[in-house]
Amino acid sequence: MKFFVRFKRAIVLVCLLGLLVPATAVYAYQYTVTLGDSLYTISQKNNISIDKIKSANNLSQDLIHPGQVLNIPDKQSLPAETKPAATQAQPANSTYTVQPGDSLYVIAEKNGLRPESLMLANSLSGTLIYPGQQLIVPIAATRSTTPMAAEVSRSAKRPVIPFTDEDLDLLSRLVTAEAGGEPVSAQVGVAAVVLNRVKSSTFQNTIRDVIYAPNQFSPVRNGWINRPATSTAIEAAKDALYGNDPTNGALYFFDNSASNSFLRSLPVSAKYGQMIYATR
Structure with missing residues (x-):
């Protein structure tokens, strides 16, 4: 009789322990961040929201780095998305x-x-x-129907233009060739000028097309653009891609030795080291 009493107590104890142990998060797989990745691109690849990826990895901000391993949640283990009311009309494109x-x-x-x-x-x-x-x-x-979404959009750190790994590498190589020996602000400035041109209707609309436009950047003519980028230049290019523009919107840059009368006639917006940045 005592044996059965002890057995019942043991079963009850196991059940209680099962209730106390927290459920283990279920992940679909682990993803290793590569150069050029952002939480946005990773969320799009996996059809999982940025917030859910951040929650699964205890991230307090959107910044990630190459080599970082992220847990990608299993969509089946996530709570069902709240669907909009059937009577709510969706805006047309x-x-x-x-x-x-x-x-x-x-x-x-x-x-x-x-x-x-x-x-x-x-x-x-x-x-x-x-x-x-x-x-x-x-x-x-x-804005009135989605104030929270608007606040999240403003606070999220995303690139100023979409870019690929190849774009980042090319931009970094230009920074290295044009301002490799200059202060970091000067290197970020070179990348920012390229991005400002992409955003401008006056120039080409991709990083590659801006850099390889005829007679624009001397490293393209002399072949220095093919030299590998330094780690500092890569970080400078990333800073510019994610919104850092120390040039105040410049579309041109040159160094103190430049004698081009057109460049010298432009309004100067910033100076760093030997580099001068100008608007039109």
């Missing part, structure tokens, strides 16, 4: 015909969108667009 001088960044800015939204809506793998092209333009939700 509109279309836009690309005009000469347009860039994806400019079109996105005019419509209160991020370039990534246009890329997703039009299944674009890059930012290259051409005059006459028809683009689907998603209608942005009104």
Whole structure:
């Protein structure tokens, strides 16, 4: 009789312990961050929201680095998404015909969108667009209906333009060739000028096209663009890609030895080391 009493007590104890032990999080797999990755691109690849990836990895900010291992949640283990009410009308998309001088960044800015939204809506793998092209333009939700989403969007750290690993490498190599021996601010400034040109309707609309435009950057002509980038230049390029612009919107740069009368006639917006940055 005593044996059965002890057995019942043991069963009850095991059940209680089972209730006290927290449930183990279920992950689909682990992802190793590569150069050029962001939480946004990783979330899009895995169809998981940024917030859920951050929660699964106890991240308090959006900054990640190459080599970092992230837990990607199993979608089946996540709570069901709250669906909008059936009676709530969803805004329709509109279309836009690309005009000469347009860039994806400019079109996105005019419509209160991020370039990534246009890329997703039009299944674009890059930012290259051409005059006459028809683009689907998603209608942005009104601020009054999504105040929390607007606050999150403003606080999230995302690149100023979409970029690939190849874009980052090319931009870093230009920074190395143009300002490798200059202060970090000067190196960030070189990258920022390239990005400012991409965003401008006056220049080409991709990093590659801006850098390889005829007669713009001497490292392209003398072959120095093919030299590997330094680690400092890579970090400087990343800083610029994520919004750091110490040039105050400059579209040109040159050093103290430059004798080009056109460049010397431009309004100077910043100076770092031997580098001078100018607007038009």
